[in-house]
Structures are given as structure tokens and as C-alpha cells.
Amino acid sequence: MRLRLFVGALVLLGVALPLAVPWLKTPFLLALSNGLAVLGVAVLIRAGQVSFGNAMFACLAGYGATYAARFWQLDALLLIVVGTALAALAGALVGLFMVRYRGIFFGMLNLAFSMMLFAILGKFGAYTGGTDGLRFERPAFGFVHLDRDGFESALLAVALLLALAAGWCVQRYYRSVSGQALAAIKTNETRLEYLGISAKRIFWGGYILAATLCGLGGTLFALTQGLVTPEMGYWVRSGELVFVAILGGSSHAVGAFLGAFVFEFMKLYAAALLTGMWQLVLGLILIVMVFVAPSGIYGLLSRLLGQRPRSVLKAR
């Protein structure tokens, strides 16, 4: 119960604060889109796998939405659908082959794919805008043409709804058979197979879910910025997603968003106040957290919220 109140309070803040302080809309939007992508990575972490390439789905979705906007002038809501669908499709295709691998090789293969995407986007500038990226005009929203401010408000509202929906879906998934099986991939995959459940199938499902969430995040990001660049798919970006997943806490969906918001605002203020040192600060914080609070921010809060402290991450 307390957890629901907590989530409700967060959503309220998410609506009230940007209304009161308009410039907050953009950082909130960025944090929400990041949070969705982080949620995707968190799903994979539940399976005990780290992907250092999930940013590629966000990147792909962003570019997909951009092309759709440029060629077909689609409405923003349709763009969200297009981008996410593209990411889901890509996830399904790549996943077919990716689910054979575990551990380091899983992480590295994802890395390889994402770097290939990064390289292709950077080099074939005639089609992709190269390293400068692609811009697109602000699309209509729900078939209404809004100015900058209105557009951002509408997008923020949609993003909040999507975040809530995604979080709820992921939590349901975790409690479902597939979700529990996914967690079993980490603890003891062979026994899972003995039970007659195809670990590969389950993992494939989880992979698609992760890709879809990353794609959703990527599309929202693209819509917020009006610009997509290959940097969206760079491996350090994927690393940041994993970082935030752990920072926020990977045992519950809300952790992804907590982490994303903290990360976004830390970046904003660290960049302004400690120019050139924000990575250092964040890196140190992460190291400390690994030793002190490996369940992330959510883990710290879970007691307060009356939840049983559960760690997805275990000792070897």
C-alpha cells in the first residue's frame, strides 16, 4: 500500500512541478525517456545478464521516428508507435541469435551490434545525417499543431502515462510465469530446462521486452530533442543505462525511474557547477554504492515503503 502511495506521490510531483516551473519539462522528459530505457536494461539484469548495447534499440527507434517524421509527417503519437515497433522488431530479430549467449559474451555481442549501428549511422551521412545527426520539425500532437511549450506539456503527460503503464506492465511480468522463469535464468538455468521450460524462449521474450522499452525511451528522447545523433547508440551510453539501473535499484520497476531522475539532475547540476568533473563524481558515487547499497536507491527506500528487501543481485 505504501508503495502505491509513493508512486502516486511521484506522479503528482511529475505533473505539478513542471507546471509550476516550466523549464523543468525538458529535464523531466529526458529523465522519463531515460528511465524507460533503463527499465529495459533492468529486465535483462533480472535475468542476470548485462547488455552493453541496449542503447542501440533506443537509437534505432529514435532514427526510425525521425525518418517517419521527415518522410511521412506523422503525428507525434503515431511516431511513438512507429519507433517502438521498430525497436521491438529489431529486438526480436537480434534476440533470435542473441539468446544463445550468456554472461560476458552476451554483453560483448550486444556491444558489437551497437557499435556497428553506431558506425553505420556515422558513416553513411547521405542517408543518416552522419555524425551531426538528423533533425526533424516538431510534429503535430494528436493532430493538433502546438507551439513549443504546449508540445512539451503534452509530451510530458504522455510520457508520464507511458512510464506508469510500463512500470505496471513490467511488475506484472515479473510476477508472471515468464518473469519468474526469467529470474531463474540467473539462478539456475539448467534446472529451468529440467522443468521443461525453454530458457531460450523465455529469454527471447525478455529481450524483446527490453528492446521495446529502450525503443520507447529512445523515441520519446528523439521527440523531446528534435534531433537524433549516432551518439545515442554509443557503448558508453549503454553503460550509463546499466549504471542507472543499479543506481536506482533493479528489483522494482520504480527503481529505474528513481535512478533516471537522480542521474539526470545530477548531470545537470554537476555539469553546471563542476564542469568536467561530473563523470568523476558519478563514478565515485557508483563505487561507493556498490559496496554500501547494492540494491540501489530503491533498495534503500524499500524498508520505508514496507516492502521486503529483495536483492536481485547476489554474491557469487
Next chain:
Amino acid sequence: MKLVSFIKAAGVLALTANLAVAQDKPAELKLGITTFLSGAASVFGVPGKAAADQLIEEMNAAGGIGGVKISPVFIDEGVGGDKMLSEYRRLVQEQGVRTFLASISSGSCNTIAPVAEDLKVLNVMWDCGTEKILEDRRYKYVVRTQGNATTEMVATVLYLMKTRPKFSTIAVVNQDYAWGRDSWEIFLNALKVFLPDVKVVAEMFPKLGAPDFSTEISRLQALRPDVILSTSWGGDLDTFVRQGSQRGLFKLGSTIVLPLAESSMERLGSALPEGVIVGARGDHYFLHPETRDDPKHKAFVEKFRARTGAYPIYPAYHMAQALTGLKTGYESAMKSNGGKWPTVEQVAAAMREMEFKAFGGTVKMREDGQGLEDQMLGVTRKVPEYPFMVMDKMMLVPGSLVTAPVGVKSVEWVKTIKPSILQDPQLRMFDQR
């Protein structure tokens, strides 16, 4: 929670900032400036910032613009397109900055120009060269206080034709982004007017900021083209020249054309050999044949040298032009406004029909926001006074001669140039003293 208190604090700051702006003559003119403060391009961007600091200090000491002091805020272009864009937006939305000088990289300008128009802030493009921005679309809020790729590349072709009128093969090594691609397109089209049968033996586009050109250099050595062109700048050009010099690239017998090399000459010292065609992206040079003895110019050079330990290069001059242009624009707008502090719309309009002079020739601004700037090219030569190469056999090309007219796309206009342009009396040659 950390989050909530952060937001509360930020909210208070934002509200007070918003209140401060709603006055008649502002307490200060906040000026956002984007430049490269990190990465290979910083050898370019940092002198730009130094020039800005120096000139803004001087302007403020003399009362600022219309009595209002300028307060600069710098954004680093080196952090990448989307992070820079976020920072730009934050300055507009959170800090209420309405006037910007942006940017160095044509890629950054491509990104920022539409955003500036959308956010309704005045954006002066102070260094980026891509001609497509002002040609593809009519902007209200975006102007450019210097020449563009067309001006610079056509002038380069003219100089090359005067120096080496006949050759058969050419290779290009340009940075892989808007500037690198656009400048090559214009150069090649202009070249074909004079030499329609010229053969392009290699087109290489290493990525912007590439630390290593060994493979490109190997290929050039294998191909031995008559002319090698590179419109790279900053750290990339430095690396290319240094690595090329190590590998004997300059001894091949090819004519090497580096239109942006003025900015690298001092840094490269003796790594840059004699006989290389170099350009200054405009007529910026501390040894400018016409303005080197001008007292204001000399004072600028000496002060810059004292502050930074180096002679000013064209990013510094472009910054000077942008600031001078901005000041002229504001003053002109205030005059038509009866002395009241103008809105950014009024300044943007004023900046489309004025002339100003920084430390080179006069720059004339036109109605599409494009500035007409004279161009200067020369050949490197060693002289005893300086430990680095200087420009000799300089040619000054007036901007109006080599820029596409308003409303005409450069790609088309370039094809209509006549070879007889080489005999135009407006082209003047100077020797280094």
C-alpha cells in the same frame, strides 16, 4: 529526498531569473557563446573564447552596448550535438538568454539554427561555414557575420587556378561532417568550371576528430595526385600535417591546398613546409597586408599575444567580427527605435542591412542574413622573423565576387561562374614584406 529539494531550489532560481528579465534596459546583456572547449577542435575554440573574453572586457570598459554590459556564458560544443543542444535550451528556458553566438562547427549550426528560430532567440553564426543553412530556408532570427563555404571555396579555386592553371588529378581528405562534405561539393563544382576533365582519384572522409590519418596518407602516397585538398581545421589538420610531414607527404610533388590552415600555422611551426597553399577563411591574418599597421589591429594582436602567448588566428578574428557585428546591430536598432533598448527581433532585422569592420576588411550583411566577407589566400614561406611559416603572394578576393546571390543555391550558382573571372580587376595580389 534529494530530488525534491533540488527541484525546489531550482524552481526558486528560475522564478527569480524570469522576474529579472522583464525590465526596460536590462541590467546586463546575457550572451550565450558556443565554442569548442574540449577535444581536437579546442585548439580552435579556445582562442575564440580568449578573443571573446578580451573583447568583451574592452567593450564593457567602454560602456558595453548602449550602456549595457555584456555578460557571456560559454557552452562547449565538444560535448556532442545533443548535450550541447540541451545546454542551449536550458540557457534560454532557465536563464532567459536571448542572444547567442553559435557555433564553430557546421554540424552544431545545422542543429541550432532551427531551434533558435523556434525559441525566438537571436543567433549569430560566428564561425560555421555551411552555406546550406541560409540558402535552404529564410530565417528571421539567424544571421552570419562572416563568409560561407561558397565564398571560401570559390576563392580557393581562383587562387589555385592562378598558381597552377593546369593539372589532371586531385584527391581530397576532408572531415566527415557537414562542412567537410559541403565544402568539397562546392570546390569540385567550381573547379570543373575551369578544368572540366579533372579526375578525382580519391575522396577520403575520416571522421571529425580522428586522431590518426596514417591510412589516408598511405593511400595518397600510392596515388600521387597532382593536387591534394583538405578543408580540415584545428587538431585534425595539425595531426594530418604532422603525420604527413613524418611520412614525406609534402615531398611527393603534389600541390597541397589547405584553405583553413592559417589557424594552424603558428602551432605547426616547421612541420608545415614551404609552398603549401593556405587560406584564412576570410581575410584574417595578423600580417594582413592592408590592416597590419592599423593601430587598433596592432593593439588587438599584442594584447591577445600577451594574454594567450600566441598570435590571433581566424577563430579569434571571427569572434571579433561577430561581436562587432552584434554591437553594430544593437546600436543600429536602437537608433531606429528612438534610443530604447531593442527587442531581439529588431536587432535581427537591423543586422540584415548593415556594414561593419572588425580587424580586416569591411563586412556587408545582406537581407538573407549572410555576410559578405573578403577572402585571402597565399603560399607558405619561411622568414627569419618568425619560427613558423608566413603567407606570401597573398591574394585578396572581395566577398561579393564569390558568393551566390540572394535566393540562389550555391550548388547551382557555382556552375555558372565564368573562367574569365580570373581576370577580374577586383582580385588583388600582395607580397609579404
Next chain:
Amino acid sequence: MDGISYAALLFLVAVGLTLIFGVMRIINIAHGSLYAWGGYFAATLGLAIAKFGLSPGLALPALFVAALAVGVLLGSLLEVGLLRRILDKDPILQLLVTFAAFMVLEDLQRLIWGVQPYFVSEVVSQLGTLLVAGVTYTRYQLLVLPLCAIAVFLGLRWFLGRTPIGRQITAVTHDREVATAMGVNAARVSLLTIVIGASLGALGGALASPTTSLVPGIGAEMMVLSFAVVATAGLGQIGGAAIAALLIGISRAFAIYLMPELEVLVPYLIMVLVLLVRPQGMFSVAEARRI
């Protein structure tokens, strides 16, 4: 030919990574930073030599000194301060810690050396050039780099195979528990291996520094590339790393000649293709699975 010198560099860095993995079973993401620090430190030494007017003949040895210094200092710091303490933690956390270390080192590097590019190339100029098949190469590229790589390769083989300490390292790489049960001081062995691995990574950077300009971000770039090499070769395989490095280096050079646009794709393409066929890398050793 450029491919060979590139391969030599890749090998040096990759072998360091693979050594560290072998002993600690952790992929050290901070390895890229070691490369960068090695390069920057070598540049600093080079500049110091010029400034203090010391004999230019010191320039080449200075590179090795720099690499060793960085390797010993940073390597031991990493091992004792970080790696040793996370051995028993979840693999995801381990990766994250090294990622965090990478972030910290990147920023420290920026703080210490700034963001302007460094290009300290006297060593290369000293050694002159060589004409091969009509193309001029620097002797440094053609001789120094590959020779170093070969020396390291042979040296490692001898060290690991013939010396007592080397054998201990091999033992710990194979199975830490059993080795400890046999009386090997795993902690000391780990420390030594990390220092060697780190020094090799730094050596890659130091040797690369005279030929290229040092800017922030080279650590990240080299990181992914050395991963590609290590993954292609199989984790913990030294000989495999040499072959993988050669494969990738030469393919890349060919790509630049034939299809320059695809040059950046090549390392990853190779990695994916190899892993498709042999999921554990080309030369990996089968490990028993715990059920």
C-alpha cells in the same frame, strides 16, 4: 602495412585485458583508461625531455618507463583498492565497478592533462622513414611497433610457461580455488598479473602516442576495440589474442583501401562472425559447467 602496426598495438592492449580477465574473471573496463594514461604520461615525459634539454636518445626508452610507471601505479591501485574487494560480488556489480573506475579515470585524465590535443612525435622523426612498395612508412611504424608486440608475445609465453611465478599465474587463471589449496598465494599472484596486464595496456598507449594525437575519448575507443579482439580470440587466450589482433588489424587496413566507409565496422563484424561459429571465441578452452 598499416594493418600490422595497428595489429601490434591492438595485441598489446588486448593481451593485457585478457591476462587480467584470466586471473580475476573480471573484464576490466578501466583498461581503456590505462591505455590513455599510458599515452598521456609518455607524452608528458617526452615533453619534459625536450624541455630539460636531455638527450633525445632517451625518448624511446622513456616510452617504456612511462608505461611501466602507469602500469605499476594504477594497476596496483586498481587491484588493491577495487578489484580485490569485489571478487565475491555479483558479476554485474563487478562490471559496473570497473565501468565507474573508467569514468573516474577519464575525468581525472581530463583534469590533469586538459582537453587540448597532445602530439609528441620526436621519437618517430628520429627514426626516419622507409620506402616499401612505393609508399613511405616511418621506421617506427614498421619496426618498433611490431617488434615490441612480438617481444611481448614471446616474453609472455616464456614467462608463463617456464618460470615458477608464471606457472603460478597459469594455475590461478585455471582454477583459483584449487591453486590456493595447493599453497599458491592467489592475492599476490593477482596483484602481479594485474600490474603486468596494466603495464601492457599502458605500453600500448605509450607506443601509440608519438604517432597520433592524444585527445579525451581515445580510452573509450580503444576499450571497445580491445574487447572485440579478446572476445574474438577467447577470453584468457594469449596466442589467440595475437591472431585475432592480426586478423582485425589487417582486415581494417584492407577495408580502408577497398571500402573506406566500412572501415569502422570491420572489428565488430569479425567479432560477430567468429562468435556465430564458435560462441566462446576462437581458441577458448572448455570449462566445466556447474549444475
